Amino acid sequence: RVATDATWPPFEYIDTETGEIIGFDIDLFDAIAERADLDVEYVDVAWDPLLAGMAEGTYDAAISSITITPDRAKNMNFSHPYFTAGQIITTLKSNTDITGNETLAGKSVGVQTGTTGDDLATSINGTDVKRYDEIGLAFTALMTDQIDAVICDNPVAAGYVAKYDTLKTVGEPLTSEEYGIAVAKGKEELLAKINTALDALLAEGIID
Numbered sequence: 001r002v003a004t005d006a007t008w009p010p011f012e013y014i015d016t017e018t019g020e021i022i023g024f025d026i027d028l029f030d031a032i033a034e035r036a037d038l039d040v041e042y043v044d045v046a047w048d049p050l051l052a053g054m055a056e057g058t059y060d061a062a063i064s065s066i067t068i069t070p071d072r073a074k075n076m077n078f079s080h081p082y083f084t085a086g087q088i089i090t091t092l093k094s095n096t097d098i099t100g101n102e103t104l105a106g107k108s109v110g111v112q113t114g115t116t117g118d119d120l121a122t123s124i125n126g127t128d129v130k131r132y133d134e135i136g137l138a139f140t141a142l143m144t145d146q147i148d149a150v151i152c153d154n155p156v157a158a159g160y161v162a163k164y165d166t167l168k169t170v171g172e173p174l175t176s177e178e179y180g181i182a183v184a185k186g187k188e189e190l191l192a193k194i195n196t197a198l199d200a201l202l203a204e205g206i207i208d
């Protein structure tokens with residue numbers, strides 16, 4: 001049972017035509033499963049219960065653009081890193097006063113609750129952090145002028161900017177974060193299998 005919060009395109013999201021969970025992470029885990037000979041059932045679960053469920057051993061593993069952090073590593077094991085991302089600010093093209101994180105004081109900033117984007121926005125003094133269960137809701141709020149900016153992982157922001165002509169990202173990513181596959185504590189054999197397969201996929205350039 002592999003948990004994912006399928007609200008994070010292009011890494012994990014729902015194909016609106018088929019209703020299936022698709023994306024980079026699903027392709028990657030499918031490739032790992034094939035090499036490690038694992039039978040996989042993906043479980044679509046919201047972000048908060050995903051992290052809580054991993055801590056409680058509800059799922060065997062999770063692949064969900066999860067940034068490896070020391071705090072999370074207390075409750076779950078992580079595979080070797082497979083992707084580097086960073087937090088980036090998205091705002092409306094028409095906005096001229098947001099030019100970097102030092103310009104976010106007094107501004108309202110949308111994030112997905114409990115993500116590293118939430119952590120970063122919360123650490124910026126004077127910012128009014130608006131927390132959403134899904135990042136899509138934050139982007140909708142931005143495009144309907146309810147908030148001033150969104151902070152999230154740069155691949156997600158790039159997708160929204162490519163799709164919606166009124167949006168732009170601001171500057172360079174503000175952090176450097178590594179994604180890892182989370183594996184429940186105690187499942188060391190599963191972790192080793194995943195790492196072996198992942199290392200081979202990395203070495204073969206398949207992830208590139």
Ligand code: ARG
Nearest residue numbers: 005008064065066067115116
């Ligand atoms: N990389 C960020 C973090 O680990 C956000 C991940 C959110 N993933 C998702 N599927 N909603 O906090």
